[in-house]
Amino acid sequence: MTMLAPLRAALACTLILCFFTLHSWATIAEEPVKERIKDAGYIGSQQCASCHLQAFKDWQGSHHQLAMQHANNDTVLADFADRQFTYNGITSSFYKKGDEFWVKTDSADGSLQDYKIAYTFGVSPLQQYLIAFEDGRLQALSIAWDSRSVAQGGQRWFHLYPEDKMTHSDALHWTRQSQNWNSQCADCHSTNLQKNYQPGSNRYQSTWSEISVGCESCHGPGAAHVVWSDNKEANKDGNKGLQRDAGKARQxxxxxxxxxxxxxxxxxxxxxxxxxxxxxxxxxxxxxxxxxxxxxxxxxxxxxxxxxxxxxxxxxxxxxxxxxxxxxxxxxxxxxxxxxxxxxxxxxxxxxxxxxxxxxxxxxxxxxxxxxxxxxxxxxxxxxxxxxxxxxxxxxxxxxxxxxxxxxxxxxPDISQQLGVPNACNQCHDDQTVAWAAAAFSQWYPHRVKQPHPAFSLFAGEQANRLAVPQLAALARDSAQAAIIRASALQRLSAYPEPYAINTAVSLLQAPQPLIRVAALRVLTAMPLEQRMANVWPLLADPVKAVRLEATRLLAAAIVPAALPAALSEQQKKQLQLAIDEAMASANSLADTPTGQMQLGVMYEYMQQTDKAKNAYQHARLLEPNFIPALLNLADLHRSQGQDGLALPLLLQSLNSSPESPEVHFSLGLLYIRLKQLKLALSHLQQAAEIATNSAHYSYVHGVALFENGEPEQAIDVLKRALKQHPRQPDIVSALVAYLQRMGRAEEASAYAAQLP
Incomplete structure (x- = not known):
């Protein structure tokens, strides 16, 4: 199964509202490990064995202990005996130079280059290989070794994206940001990782205390624990000198x-x-x-x-x-x-x-x-x-x-019949129909098919049907449901900027589960800044960081003196500035990722620091040239400054990279309207509406553009079809009423007017 298409979609999603050298590596690798461990209070897993022998023995040979290793004859599982593997017309060669492991494969510009394997990554059922670059980056090769037995189909080279035929220009190519170890993998595959990214030079000097997942990854640095073990009276707070309590199994x-x-x-x-x-x-x-x-x-x-x-x-x-x-x-x-x-x-x-x-x-x-x-x-x-x-x-x-x-x-399987989701029955009985499985299930477990399921409310929410709002609100308030289900229902309400949805979110801002508080805040994006202040301000001091960051996103614009009718007090300014500083520190910790740069750019925009916002979006493009959110936000920044000529090439680049992105088509449609190229505008607005069928807004704007372009019948047809999919959607209904009245069809307009709130 390939993950390329969904990951491409993830790269194309709009994030403006989300909150969420070879020499240098050689130098790092040669540093005395004990010195680097001692500086941070890390002592190494080997030191734990003297007291925790059974746990240490269990850990030996585990996927944690073998998560990452130096590439050598003992750790490399793959066949490097002058083997070749062809993918999408490119033949890669795997070979050895003495005790070193090498690959000749396509580089960032598509040419074949030779690379030394620096590290192994994982052991079973596959093993990947990391290649070191002069700028401190480690990149994960997309050709991996199937370490399963021959009987299981293993002991072979294979590509992680076999069906997608990617090239060097693809965002998921092994040389690109998405396959970067430092930012994508290292935090969970090494102990005490310090990325040490340098934005000015776009380089890393990453370090770790232990190459793989050691004891201190879960329990925290152990130096103070050793002190406690020698003198248990020295630590009175019950944590045994450990900064993290890994928790125990309940009895x-x-x-x-x-x-x-x-x-x-x-x-x-x-x-x-x-x-x-x-x-x-x-x-x-x-x-x-x-x-x-x-x-x-x-x-x-x-x-x-x-x-x-x-x-x-x-x-x-x-x-x-x-x-x-x-x-x-x-x-x-x-x-x-x-x-x-x-x-x-x-x-x-x-x-x-x-x-x-x-x-x-x-x-x-x-x-x-x-x-x-x-x-x-x-x-x-x-x-x-x-x-x-x-x-x-x-x-x-x-x-x-x-x-x-x-x-x-x-x-x-009864839900599979209605919503098209998979079910365990047909995953085994793949020669049978879903109807067959549902009939058997209903006969065996008749009480189960009568039980309600949150899937129906979540599904309704994805259809952008206004009638889904009370279902989602009820699910979000249902304390019998898991917090992640309630938060997922609540977050879907962000697509419905209306009083019912907003009031539901406000009522859950003090929910005991932080995940629900985060989701509730995301619904309030549609609320004007002045109205947010009373409801959101207390959450700037929430005990959970994710909640504070989301609250800061909603209120950051208030730091600009002209943003509110009444100025903030000095105490409020200090509190908001501290919150903004925390949000900026969080974004800067991700400055080596396009997403982190996006967060920085958005925060700078809130604070009307447009030059810094532009730099952040440009840095996101440096990290990933075709990162759609950065291209869209940068284009929109140019638009806000009356520079549509600078926005157009960015949107065309986005379209070339992601031709099925409704956001790109919509942005292009609006740009062409401003440029008075109405034929092109209508074409892109239509494509946006056809791709994102669950977006009432795209269909509404397409209908409005048609009417204003002198195509009233086509506009009415588009709006009526949109209303069937999005019943009682206020903007669509209002447009139909207004346009039908202007066309002299008063009786028909009155019928639609009855649907307005």
Missing amino acids: WLRQDGAATAVINSRHDIDGDRQINNCGRCHARRSPIHDDKASVFSDQLLDTHMLSLIEPPLYYVDGQIKEEVFVHGSFIQSKMQQRGVVCSNCHNPHSLALKQQGNALCAQCHNPNQFDRSEHHHHAAKSTGAQCVNCHMPATSYMVVDPRRDHSLRVPR
């Missing part, structure tokens, strides 16, 4: 004859500590912290922004679609809500399962009730009788790497 108790175990200890907020700790890497998320600071908060949203249940990452019912790395699916589950944590199933040091097969689930779920054909309706010991195949179906990523969905859901 579960199943009474004789009971169907399911119950927790044997109180379930409180501390229970999220381990899940948040693991989620820093095992989640689809983006960092929001300064990588030079030792941040060991128990709260995931103090250091990272979690991706919600939205396309293209998830199906509308919350099943995994793209690679989301477990956390986002697990926190949807009833098991997590009831207190299950990662180490109830996994050994946290070896990462192995604590039991094999159905015995893993039988730790809590009575096999006399659940591991029976009366429950699963399959032959005993068969594939269909395995709990995980029904409740944790697998999807393969990176071609050969199957990942199980950790939402631990009941299969619902």
Whole structure:
């Protein structure tokens, strides 16, 4: 399965509202490791073994311990014996020079070049290889080694994007920003990573304390812990000298004859500590912290922004679609809500399962009730009788790497019939129809098909149907649902800038779950700045960083003296400036990424520092020339300064890079209207509306442009078709009423006027 198309879509999404040298490397590698560790309080995993021998033994050989290694004869698994691999007409050669491993492959300009392999990346079921460049970058080669056995189809070279036939000009080419180790991978594959990016020279001097994921990645630097172990009276706060508490597995108790175990200890907020700790890497998320600071908060949203249940990452019912790395699916589950944590199933040091097969689930779920054909309706010991195949179906990523969905859901083929999402039944019985699976499921579990499911509300929200607003609002307020489901419903309300949606968001600004507070703030983008002040201002002091950053985004413009009718007090100015400083520090910690530069540019725009905003957008283009959000924002900045001549080439570049982007077509349509090239304008506005069928606004603007261009019948036709898809959408209804009246069709106009609020 390829991830190229969704990643291209991600590169093309508009982020203006989101908050979220070879010599130098040789020098770093030659520094005494102990000196670098000692400076930061890191002592190295080997030092932990003397007291924690079993944990250390379990860790040895684990995917964490082998996450990244120097390339040598002991660590490289691939065949470099003058082997060749051809992809999209380009033949790459893998060979050795003495004990060194080399590849000849296409470079950033498309020519074949020779590169030395510096590091291995991962071990099973595939191994990637990192190449060092003179500017301190490490780049991950997209041709990988299938380390599975020959019987499993392995022991071969393969390309991670086999169906996409990418070239050197593609944003996902191995030499581009998307495959950069320093910014994309290193934080989770090494211990105590310091990126040390230098924006002025666009170079890195990255360091680590341990090349792979060591003990201190999860537990924090260990020097103070060693001091505590020598003198336990020296530390009175109970943390044993550790800056991070990795959390423990809860104890579960199943009474004789009971169907399911119950927790044997109180379930409180501390229970999220381990899940948040693991989620820093095992989640689809983006960092929001300064990588030079030792941040060991128990709260995931103090250091990272979690991706919600939205396309293209998830199906509308919350099943995994793209690679989301477990956390986002697990926190949807009833098991997590009831207190299950990662180490109830996994050994946290070896990462192995604590039991094999159905015995893993039988730790809590009575096999006399659940591991029976009366429950699963399959032959005993068969594939269909395995709990995980029904409740944790697998999807393969990176071609050969199957990942199980950790939402631990009941299969619902009946929902597949209605919404087109996959289901575990048909993933096994791929020779049968969804209707066949739904009929069997309804016969076996008639009570299940009657149970409501949040998928229907989330699906309605994606259709940009105004009638979805009360459904989404009800789901967002439903305390029985997982926080990520409620936040995902709430965030969808941001597409409906109307009082019902805004009032729902305001009512949830003080929700105890920070993820819900973040989503609520995103809905308030449509609220005028002056109205935001009273509702949003208290969240500038929220205890969770992700919430503070989102609140700052909404209020940053208030720092400009003329932004509000009444000036801020001196105390308010100081508080807002501190919040802006924190937001800028967060964005600067991501200054080596196009997204980070986008955040900087947006903040500078809020503060009316247009030259700095331009520089940030240009730096984003330096990092990734075809980064659509930067191109669009830079073009819009030129527009605001009356420089449409400078905006046009940027939008044409965007169109060439992403011809199916509705945002690009829409921006071009508006630009051509200003340039009085109406034929081109109408063409692009039409394409924007046809591509983004769930956007009522694009259809509305297309209809308005047609009418103003003297094509009233075509305008009415476009608006009527849009209204069928977006019932009662106020802008569309208002336009129909006004235009029909101007055309002398008063009776028809009155009929539409009745739909107005």
